[in-house]
Amino acid sequence: MKKSTEILIIGGGATGCGVLFDLAQRGFKCILVERGALSMGTSGRFHGLLHSGGRYAVNDFDAAVECIEENNILRKVIPHCIEDTGGLFVSVPGDPLDFTDKFYFGCKQAGIPVEEIAIAEALRREPLLNPGITRAFTVPDGSVETWEACRTLTESAAEFGAETLVYHEIVDILKSQGKVTGAVAKNTVTGETVTIEADMVVSAAGAWGGQIAHMAGCEVTVYAGKGTMIAMNYRMVNTVVNRCIHPHDGDIIVPIGSVAVIGTTSVKVSDPDNYAIEDWEIKLMLDEGEKLIPTFKKFRALRAWAGVRPLYQDKSAGSDLRDVTRKYTLLDHNSRDGVDGFVTITGGKWTTYRLMAEHTADLVCKKLNVTRPGKTATTVLKNPHKDFAGQYFTLGQRLEKLEKGELSGQLICECEIVTRPQIEHHLAHNDWNIINDLRRDLRLGMGPCQGGFCTYRAAGIMHQHKQLSATQTNKALVDFLQALVDFLQERWKGMSTVLWGQHLRQMQLDEGIYVGLLGLDKLPTELSGTNQPRLGEIETEGYYEIGH
Amino acid sequence: MNYDTVIIGAGLAGLTTACHLAQAKQKVALMSTGIGSLVLASGCIDVLGFQPAASQQPVINPAKQLGAFLTEQPEHPYHHLGQAKIEASLGAFLELVEGYEGSFDKNWLLPSTAGAVHPTCLAPKALAQGELSQGGSMLIVGFKELRDFYPSLISHNLNAQNLGVQSEAITIDAPPPLRERMNITPIELAHAFEQAEFRQQIVTEIRDKVKNCNRVGFPAVLGLQQHATVLADLERQLGRTVFEISTLPPSVPGRRLFEQLRHYFLQHGGRLTIGSKVVDGTIESGRVSQIRIETASRLQAIKAQNYILATGSIFGGGLQTDNEGRVWEAVFNLPIEHETNRHAWFDKGFLAPQGQPVARYGVQVNDRFNPVNSQTEPLATNLHAVGGLLANSVWTQGRTGDGVAVATAWRVRELLG
Numbered sequence: 030m031k032k033s034t035e036i037l038i039i040g041g042g043a044t045g046c047g048v049l050f051d052l053a054q055r056g057f058k059c060i061l062v063e064r065g066a067l068s069m070g071t072s073g074r075f076h077g078l079l080h081s082g083g084r085y086a087v088n089d090f091d092a093a094v095e096c097i098e099e100n101n102i103l104r105k106v107i108p109h110c111i112e113d114t115g116g117l118f119v120s121v122p123g124d125p126l127d128f129t130d131k132f133y134f135g136c137k138q139a140g141i142p143v144e145e146i147a148i149a150e151a152l153r154r155e156p157l158l159n160p161g162i163t164r165a166f167t168v169p170d171g172s173v174e175t176w177e178a179c180r181t182l183t184e185s186a187a188e189f190g191a192e193t194l195v196y197h198e199i200v201d202i203l204k205s206q207g208k209v210t211g212a213v214a215k216n217t218v219t220g221e222t223v224t225i226e227a228d229m230v231v232s233a234a235g236a237w238g239g240q241i242a243h244m245a246g247c248e249v250t251v252y253a254g255k256g257t258m259i260a261m262n263y264r265m266v267n268t269v270v271n272r273c274i275h276p277h278d279g280d281i282i283v284p285i286g287s288v289a290v291i292g293t294t295s296v297k298v299s300d301p302d303n304y305a306i307e308d309w310e311i312k313l314m315l316d317e318g319e320k321l322i323p324t325f326k327k328f329r330a331l332r333a334w335a336g337v338r339p340l341y342q343d344k345s346a347g348s349d350l351r352d353v354t355r356k357y358t359l360l361d362h363n364s365r366d367g368v369d370g371f372v373t374i375t376g377g378k379w380t381t382y383r384l385m386a387e388h389t390a391d392l393v394c395k396k397l398n399v400t401r402p403g404k405t406a407t408t409v410l411k412n413p414h415k416d417f418a419g420q421y422f423t424l425g426q427r428l429e430k431l432e433k434g435e436l437s438g439q440l441i442c443e444c445e446i447v448t449r450p451q452i453e454h455h456l457a458h459n460d461w462n463i464i465n466d467l468r469r470d471l472r473l474g475m476g477p478c479q480g481g482f483c484t485y486r487a488a489g490i491m492h493q494h495k496q497l498s499a500t501q502t503n504k505a506l507v508d509f510l511q512a513l514v515d516f517l518q519e520r521w522k523g524m525s526t527v528l529w530g531q532h533l534r535q536m537q538l539d540e541g542i543y544v545g546l547l548g549l550d551k552l553p554t555e556l557s558g559t560n561q562p563r564l565g566e567i568e569t570e571g572y573y574e575i576g577h
Numbered sequence: 578m579n580y581d582t583v584i585i586g587a588g589l590a591g592l593t594t595a596c597h598l599a600q601a602k603q604k605v606a607l608m609s610t611g612i613g614s615l616v617l618a619s620g621c622i623d624v625l626g627f628q629p630a631a632s633q634q635p636v637i638n639p640a641k642q643l644g645a646f647l648t649e650q651p652e653h654p655y656h657h658l659g660q661a662k663i664e665a666s667l668g669a670f671l672e673l674v675e676g677y678e679g680s681f682d683k684n685w686l687l688p689s690t691a692g693a694v695h696p697t698c699l700a701p702k703a704l705a706q707g708e709l710s711q712g713g714s715m716l717i718v719g720f721k722e723l724r725d726f727y728p729s730l731i732s733h734n735l736n737a738q739n740l741g742v743q744s745e746a747i748t749i750d751a752p753p754p755l756r757e758r759m760n761i762t763p764i765e766l767a768h769a770f771e772q773a774e775f776r777q778q779i780v781t782e783i784r785d786k787v788k789n790c791n792r793v794g795f796p797a798v799l800g801l802q803q804h805a806t807v808l809a810d811l812e813r814q815l816g817r818t819v820f821e822i823s824t825l826p827p828s829v830p831g832r833r834l835f836e837q838l839r840h841y842f843l844q845h846g847g848r849l850t851i852g853s854k855v856v857d858g859t860i861e862s863g864r865v866s867q868i869r870i871e872t873a874s875r876l877q878a879i880k881a882q883n884y885i886l887a888t889g890s891i892f893g894g895g896l897q898t899d900n901e902g903r904v905w906e907a908v909f910n911l912p913i914e915h916e917t918n919r920h921a922w923f924d925k926g927f928l929a930p931q932g933q934p935v936a937r938y939g940v941q942v943n944d945r946f947n948p949v950n951s952q953t954e955p956l957a958t959n960l961h962a963v964g965g966l967l968a969n970s971v972w973t974q975g976r977t978g979d980g981v982a983v984a985t986a987w988r989v990r991e992l993l994g
């Protein structure tokens with residue numbers, strides 16, 4: 030198959046989706062290609078924090094300013110993807126007190142609305158917080174729903190005629206006379222290849238940016254900075270809680286959905302697709318969690334996952350990755366490497382995706398010699414749920430929608446409140462038989478029970494809905510069973526790093542269901558653990574092998 | 578109060594032991610925090626379903642294949658029992674319960690909740706009637722309101738495996754009063770099936786479909802106390818053999834089995850306390866002198882001649898684990914051999930053919946089922962461990978969990994009776 034377009038964008042994370050929307054809005058014909066589902070790279074394996082900039086107020090002033098500016102903009106343009114949790118910075122006993130003043134003045138200088146509040150007030154807002162905290166400040170942190178955001182961006186871009194190809198991996202970059210002329214994508218489900226001709230190619234492949242640049246004959250060093258996070262079985266705080274210290278491992282707790290997530294660590298790894306979650310990371314984060322919330326370890330750790338920060342460096346990075354800048358990198362490969370028609374955007378933060386996209390689109394315009402100003406800072410994107418237009422996301426909305434009758438019906442995932450009509454609606458709009466997409470789309474299986482019951486239910490509904498039995502082909506059935514096995518296997522990877530106590534009991538119940546009652550291990554599938562799962566089933570949260 | 582025997586844990590192992598000892602006229606108390614995996618699992622008694630354990634081919638004759646299994650699994654608790662004792666235990670189990678069918682030399686091959694083949698030794702009649710080797714055609718009926726049963730998935734898998742049965746699926750609305758109720762459980766459906774009118778409406782709805790098939794399969798929800806009546810009535814009205822297929826938990830057949838064993842035990846003078854946790858036990862000069870249970874206000878000591886530990890494995894609560902890589906036995910703190918590196922507890926694969934290493938952990942015993950120390954000396958001669966708590970009783974391996982529970986229960990009765 031052949032396609033042609035003006036701009037080809039590689040990578041469906043926040044940055045790529047942002048670039049797609051920006052360029053489409055400026056009137057360019059665009060195609061975005063993503064090897065997995067949208068937000069399946071770092072954008073789906075991050076900590077979920079809409080930074081206020083407070084975290085960078087002392088060490089990285091420019092980043093702090095960028096964050097608060099973008100924070101203010103995103104709250105206006107994609108409110109439905111943001112939960113306005115607010116943020117707290119607190120000092121626990123033993124934390125250096127001189128830092129807190131620097132923090133406060135740093136915030137002020139960067140334009141971050143910061144306010145010191147009484148300890149009693151902080152404890153009133155967050156009763157589980159360490160009662161020994163010595164200072165507390167509020168900042169406008171929030172949490173973001175990345176899957177909703179990427180969906181909104183690509184759907185809004187589609188209204189300007191842009192196209193999004195998921196489950197397509199770029200395998201080659203086409204060049205002619207030193208200029209990039211397009212790329213070859215392989216459908217990761219069917220194996221088919223698609224050649225896409227383009228006037229310009231934008232690589233927004235995050236930590237994979239080096240690999241894409243290499244295909245175009247340019248050498249770009251993007252290090253992968255792995256960070257691990259743990260989801261706990263209870264939303265123990267409703268505010269983002271940060272330690273008021275120099276950025277550190279395990280110093281932030283973010284409330285997301287029905288759980289709370291602690292993170293992160295920061296370790297350099299060589300391969301962005303293959304890294305381990307190590308035991309010391311788990312121990313360290315649980316210990317650090319206890320400093321903020323003394324009962325932290327009494328809650329259950331549900332799963333651990335890691336993502337890789339794209340860290341661009343001209344020279345070799347030192348071992349402490351926190352020194353490498355978190356600001357982003359925009360490369361024009363014509364001036365840098367003499368390869369025209371090719372641009373790389375990498376690094377940065379989720380919070381600054383829009384700004385990165387705008388600068389990238391500005392560069393594209395400049396290279397094509399056209400003047401088309403960007404408008405994304407002032408364009409409010411459409412909330413698919415009209416009733417909540419202009420509002421922040423709140424946990425209550427999900428229930429409210431159901432109560433109003435929107436896709437209400439049989440409850441399939443009790444923890445995250447996912448209904449059968451929601452699943453059927455999703456299936457009607459997606460061709461692929463990928464159970465993990467249900468998770469990304471609906472948060473199925475993300476809550477405390479980690480999919481024990483609802484995975485079987487979702488599989489049963491999917492089987493019925495897609496009328497797989499009507500086709501009666503064994504291949505369709507085996508594919509379907511494999512998707513189920515792969516999904517469970519990927520959950521296992523996320524869970525097995527944090528299994529002990531009650532959570533281990535829960536796992537044995539799941540084993541009872543899938544082995545004892547279903548006999549899934551006796552059906553004709555490749556038993557997981559050794560083979561590579563289908564890309565779509567790769568866990569967005571829950572990478573990867575256990576470190577030994 | 579002084580007992581002949583106190584049993585800790587009311588899972589399949591503890592309850593079966595309790596029934597046998599009560600039948601042997603002992604004064605028996607059974608103390609348990611909860612009711613174990615019995616009410617979650619299929620309600621069948623799996624003794625040996627696959628050999629080699631990782632094989633996808635079901636065992637047809639478990640008695641014949643036991644030797645090979647023992648060779649393959651040199652540490653399995655079946656080594657303390659052997660063929661004759663396992664066989665005797667199944668006979669003894671059939672004396673305790675009504676409506677179970679089967680024997681050690683033939684596995685039933687039944688459809689699982691996903692349409693895989695579930696080989697099992699003893700099954701309640703309604704499940705046994707789903708025997709796949711009989712062939713013929715079957716209609717599998719599900720209910721829209723029941724989230725935990727998908728007939729088309731079951732039927733598709735059964736047909737694809739070329740087992741000699743042709744199956745068809747149909748999903749209908751549950752009749753009132755359950756219709757429009759969006760999230761009903763198997764237990765609620767089972768209660769509804771006990772109403773003649775409810776059954777009548779189902780029969781009317783599927784009658785036409787039933788004409789072209791030999792058997793009709795339902796999720797395992799065909800009544801609780803009135804189960805036999807419900808089954809007979811449906812068969813009479815439909816003019817077909819009717820069978821049940823397990824659902825996701827809670828399990829109605831498991832609940833029926835629990836009620837039968839409980840009833841038997843109470844009828845034979847046993848004392849049952851559910852909801853009390855045994856917190857510790859004392860071993861003095863080679864004998865258990867007492868255990869203590871948690872009551873609302875204090876710890877209460879209980880004394881008996883003999884003590885049976887039937888607290889199950891990690892899932893049951895018999896073994897506890899923590900973040901530091903510790904694994905311990907919950908009541909007597911019996912020695913448990915284990916890795917302290919938590920990562921060694923797990924295989925890379927969730928459905929690992931050789932099972933999860935952590936499932937091997939448990940209490941080591943001698944041939945009299947007394948817990949032993951690392952020199953294989955008994956720690957207490959009046960203490961016996963049974964069921965899933967035993968070391969190397971990995972039920973996923975060959976599907977032997979129920980067999981271990983039932984056979985060790987009988988063996989202990991022989992030793993104490």
Ligand SMILES: Cc1cc2nc3c(=O)[nH]c(=O)nc-3n(C[C@H](O)[C@H](O)[C@H](O)COP(=O)(O)OP(=O)(O)OC[C@H]3O[C@@H](n4cnc5c(N)ncnc54)[C@H](O)[C@@H]3O)c2cc1C
Nearest residue numbers: 040042043044064070071072075076078199235256379380
């Ligand atoms: C542990 C951790 C925590 C973080 N927490 C936060 C936070 O709380 N707040 C915040 O603002 N930022 C946070 N960040 C940073 C933020 O997540 C990233 O900077 C941001 O998500 C990067 O987005 P991206 O779109 O550039 O890259 P990605 O999201 O990685 O997107 C790149 C995409 O390219 C695709 N791709 C790769 N190769 C190919 C190919 N050959 N063909 C097609 N597609 C390809 C990948 O599948 C991927 O989807 C965190 C990062 C980490 C690692």
Ligand SMILES: Cc1cc2nc3c(=O)[nH]c(=O)nc-3n(C[C@H](O)[C@H](O)[C@H](O)COP(=O)(O)OP(=O)(O)OC[C@H]3O[C@@H](n4cnc5c(N)ncnc54)[C@H](O)[C@@H]3O)c2cc1C
Nearest residue numbers: 541545586588589590610611613614855889893964965978
């Ligand atoms: C969903 C599911 C499906 C299964 N499927 C199969 C299968 O297909 N094939 C198979 O062979 N096996 C299967 N099994 C495993 C099988 O059910 C068990 O191996 C077997 O039932 C173990 O029985 P048990 O009585 O030893 O332990 P359990 O059933 O775990 O019972 C232990 C009992 O001890 C009590 N207890 C624990 N600690 C204390 C204490 N301190 N004080 C008082 N009481 C205590 C508990 O409350 C519980 O009642 C399955 C298990 C589950 C959960």
